[in-house]
Amino acid sequence: MGMLTGKIAVVTGASRGIGRGIALRLARDGAFVVVHYGRRRHEAEGVVSEIQQHGGAAVAIGADLSTIDGIHQLYSELDIALRELRGDYRFDILVNNAGIGQILTMEEATVDSFDEVMNMNVKGPFFVTQRALPRLRDGGRIINISSFVTRVASPSVFTYSMSKGAIDVFTRALAEELGNRSITVNAIQPGIINTEMNAGTLQHQDGQQYAAGLSTFNRWGEPEDIADIAAFLASNDSRWVTGQCIDASGGSRL
Numbered sequence: 001m002g003m004l005t006g007k008i009a010v011v012t013g014a015s016r017g018i019g020r021g022i023a024l025r026l027a028r029d030g031a032f033v034v035v036h037y038g039r040r041r042h043e044a045e046g047v048v049s050e051i052q053q054h055g056g057a058a059v060a061i062g063a064d065l066s067t068i069d070g071i072h073q074l075y076s077e078l079d080i081a082l083r084e085l086r087g088d089y090r091f092d093i094l095v096n097n098a099g100i101g102q103i104l105t106m107e108e109a110t111v112d113s114f115d116e117v118m119n120m121n122v123k124g125p126f127f128v129t130q131r132a133l134p135r136l137r138d139g140g141r142i143i144n145i146s147s148f149v150t151r152v153a154s155p156s157v158f159t160y161s162m163s164k165g166a167i168d169v170f171t172r173a174l175a176e177e178l179g180n181r182s183i184t185v186n187a188i189q190p191g192i193i194n195t196e197m198n199a200g201t202l203q204h205q206d207g208q209q210y211a212a213g214l215s216t217f218n219r220w221g222e223p224e225d226i227a228d229i230a231a232f233l234a235s236n237d238s239r240w241v242t243g244q245c246i247d248a249s250g251g252s253r254l
């Protein structure tokens, strides 16, 4: 029996990267996993197959989380799928992982680019969570994926950093709000992780050196480095930890 046997986890943006890593890990711990995706249905179904091959259970659901219509669609499909597969629409763990990067300086940012990153990285998780609350069981878990750029000043990703700063604040306020339901709310702040978001940086030797050099361990992170922390935060072992933003940058810029 895994630590999460009997639990249902919804992981947004689980078709690839960090979300995929978290989905695989939570499934390995016994959770039934909803593998949410944006556009990449095929990849999300691949994650579901991988989970099933290892004896786990999962379902893929697609929705554009940068719009309110898309969030509405996520929950109409989720309610139907969970009722059908699990006999109840409620779930236990929400991982707000889906997000976009945006490499723009203060000068380069436009009104449209600003709206784009805020819609996806702030408005999206806020309303996904608001609508999760009546569905989330007491004693549940909310895990938000922030970034170490909320601690380490990074003017090359100005608006992105601001969007993640909002997630840190959201995490603390929501933890206070949900304490009476024994729901914990925490954020993970990854450093540089080997995903498509960093494909541009990690394809050049200079970028690789920069990425590895940031961490005191002299390497960049892999999705599993984050997934293992998410597994702790999803488990009963983390029950006394809430409202925290946990640095997961391999000791970058200590």
Ligand SMILES: NC(=O)c1ccc[n+]([C@@H]2O[C@H](COP(=O)([O-])OP(=O)(O)OC[C@H]3O[C@@H](n4cnc5c(N)ncnc54)[C@H](OP(=O)(O)O)[C@@H]3O)[C@@H](O)[C@H]2O)c1
Binding pocket: 012, 013, 014, 015, 016, 017, 018, 019, 036, 037, 038, 039, 040, 041, 063, 064, 065, 066, 096, 097, 098, 099, 100, 101, 120, 145, 146, 147, 148, 189, 190, 191, 192, 193, 194, 195, 196, 197, 198
């Ligand atoms: N990589 C890093 O170094 C790093 C560092 C710190 C924080 N983070 C954060 O970690 C999270 C995951 O990052 P990642 O590197 O794994 O990213 P990634 O590989 O680019 O994957 C992004 C995921 O988000 C989904 N997504 C993107 N736009 C969407 C939309 N409009 N609607 C619904 N889903 C959408 C994608 O779905 P589809 O592919 O199906 O469209 C995909 O599953 C993000 O919040 C990111 O800001 C990443």
